[in-house]
Amino acid sequence: MATTSSAPGKVYLFGEHAVVYGEPAVPCAIGRRATVHVDQRPDGRLRVEAEDLSLDGFSVEYGRGETPDVDVPTPLVQAAVGYVEEAVAQARDAIGDSEAGFDVTIESNIPLGAGLGSSAAVVVAAIDAATRSHGVTLDKPELADRAYQVEHSVQDGEASRADTFCSTMGGAVRVEGDECVRLSDVPDLPIVVGYDGGSGDTATLVAGVRSLKEEYDFAADAIASIGDVTRRGTAALEADDVRELGRLMNFNHGLLAALGVSGRSLEEMVWAAREAGASGAKLTGAGGGGCIAVLDDTDASLTALRYLPGCEEAFRAGLDREGVRRL
Numbered sequence: 659m660a661t662t663s664s665a666p667g668k669v670y671l672f673g674e675h676a677v678v679y680g681e682p683a684v685p686c687a688i689g690r691r692a693t694v695h696v697d698q699r700p701d702g703r704l705r706v707e708a709e710d711l712s713l714d715g716f717s718v719e720y721g722r723g724e725t726p727d728v729d730v731p732t733p734l735v736q737a738a739v740g741y742v743e744e745a746v747a748q749a750r751d752a753i754g755d756s757e758a759g760f761d762v763t764i765e766s767n768i769p770l771g772a773g774l775g776s777s778a779a780v781v782v783a784a785i786d787a788a789t790r791s792h793g794v795t796l797d798k799p800e801l802a803d804r805a806y807q808v809e810h811s812v813q814d815g816e817a818s819r820a821d822t823f824c825s826t827m828g829g830a831v832r833v834e835g836d837e838c839v840r841l842s843d844v845p846d847l848p849i850v851v852g853y854d855g856g857s858g859d860t861a862t863l864v865a866g867v868r869s870l871k872e873e874y875d876f877a878a879d880a881i882a883s884i885g886d887v888t889r890r891g892t893a894a895l896e897a898d899d900v901r902e903l904g905r906l907m908n909f910n911h912g913l914l915a916a917l918g919v920s921g922r923s924l925e926e927m928v929w930a931a932r933e934a935g936a937s938g939a940k941l942t943g944a945g946g947g948g949c950i951a952v953l954d955d956t957d958a959s960l961t962a963l964r965y966l967p968g969c970e971e972a973f974r975a976g977l978d979r980e981g982v983r984r985l
């Protein structure tokens with residue numbers, strides 16, 4: 659059977675980096691998606707084709723135990739294929755057929771490696787479409803858990819449940835350790851994303867924060883303060899107080915900048931949005947480079963970002979309440 663599933667990317671409203679130390683974080687799913695088409699293959703092989711991934715598309719075909727033979731940069735292919743391969747392993751396990759073969763085609767308009775959860779969206783959609791292609795429909799908690807296992811294994815144990823849970827469930831979610839809950843009564847959020855065209859190295863940025871935390875008590879205090887901001891932010895979100903939400907996002911960004919994970923292009927985008935009148939603006943994800951999340955119910959910050967030389971792309975991407983979508 660041929661099946662198609664899609665899953666959304668996300669921004670962090672609050673709490674990235676601090677979540678690594680057990681503080682709460684609040685990611686929220688946005689209106690940009692990865693879509694995965696899957697067809698059964700009778701020969702037990704896996705074929706992966708990627709399009710529109712904000713990188714050169716590629717296509718590889720190989721059997722288990724073989725190495726893909728392609729002429730695009732190896733690290734890119736290894737990264738993308740690594741996620742799909744593990745997603746397929748989870749699907750084979752879920753359907754109880756270790757010999758199942760799949761044709762997998764991926765399309766995504768989520769910038770890669772830029773703090774928007776692109777890999778989680780691909781993994782969630784891939785597991786969902788692959789299992790359904792064999793007549794098995796996973797419930798959402800199992801899908802989220804299997805997607806987390808994929809990220810955990812591909813990222814050498816350095817993954818939180820935030821991205822995969824948020825992408826599966828949709829909406830805004832609160833993550834604290836292994837506990838993930840979908841927040842109820844969340845208003846429509848006027849989210850704008852600014853993207854500098856770059857990405858940060860998550861492992862290096864996380865390691866940088868860790869060493870600051872070990873060296874300085876006030877860095878540890880900054881991490882604890884992000885936890886406090888997140889708790890206040892969750893209350894503001896549930897009270898539909900967008901003004902307060904924006905102010906707290908600004909505060910969260912300042913604390914992240916103090917911890918060394920902002921960067922020149924992120925600062926330029928944040929300040930362009932703020933000067934245009936946004937309610938709030940902060941980096942999202944690991945930082946260094948990549949995306950910012952802005953709250954603005956006018957088009958002013960979108961326009962300002964589009965005129966900013968360091969901003970490659972700016973788009974409106976409101977809260978997605980749906981999560982995984984079965985097409």
Ligand code: PMV
Nearest residue numbers: 674675773775817818943944
């Ligand atoms: O850039 P992303 O979306 O992979 O987010 C990284 C979030 C961190 O808190 C910095 C790391 C983590 O695993 O939680």
